[in-house]
Amino acid sequence: MTDPRHPLDPVLMRVSLEVNGDLHVLEVDTRVTLLDALRETLHLTGTKKGCDHGQCGACTVLVNGVRINSCLSLAVMHEGDTVTTIEGLGSPGALHPMQAAFLHRDGFQCGYCTPGQICSAIAVLDEIRAGVPSHASGDLTGAFTPDTAEIKERMSGNICRCGAYSNIADAIADVLEAKA
Template structure:
């Protein structure tokens, strides 16, 4: 089946079986290997990408379901010479150890901050009518779909908090 995908701002015409997951299309058909295949059951978050600005587990969706969608992978968030704010924060806070989960963590954290900015509450948000504060429990809940077997969580939380604080400062100026 022919599927037109826009990935990291570039058009791709994918010809693949209708059963091909978005993750397999990205990795095996298009050579975008940043997104990782961890559990292949949507439980670890290593395959997290952004579709139309929202985070999804790319192992749980079929590529053909995203005809015409805007898909952003870790490769589309920044480049080695111009890292995104979240990528740079992960590096400066050592928010990774083996690095396997890092692309999914960064994509998820990027979308999570957009969700907070848009006023989405989480399960642990005290007052769903107020803007959520990014406390440790709030970040942990919002990032709970992304697992790190190396347990770099404190550094990941520090990286997310740095980007959130910088965005708040920039908005205030």
């Protein structure tokens, strides 16, 4: 007996996600990326689709506190996970400290990459505080100084076509110093 479905017919699957503090149960095609589920199903359009190949970082979100490129991850892989997008970080009246620092330091120009940059920057600070080394770290087993080179290395997966890199690094350094 043959399967009556065509090989390209969608296979739907339920996935439960906590997104920005709200529980969502979605029924999605198993081929749908987390990025597309966020943008097209949940209408959270702050997370941007840039290259759709994991090379630009515009789609960066936090999953269980860890930054990922949501364009490279299938939605169904995140059953039970906690997802934070730019919309879940703050509001106009109560900005997240990183959002406020980006505004203060003018860490954006066109703004397209900014949501991914901010999500990535928050994760960078968590990595530094946890003592996770990067390629720029002088010592892989001990303490390291979270200097500009360290910040730039950690943010290298997020591209800004406008070139606001120095302001982005300054904003991250401001928040790092404020939390120290």
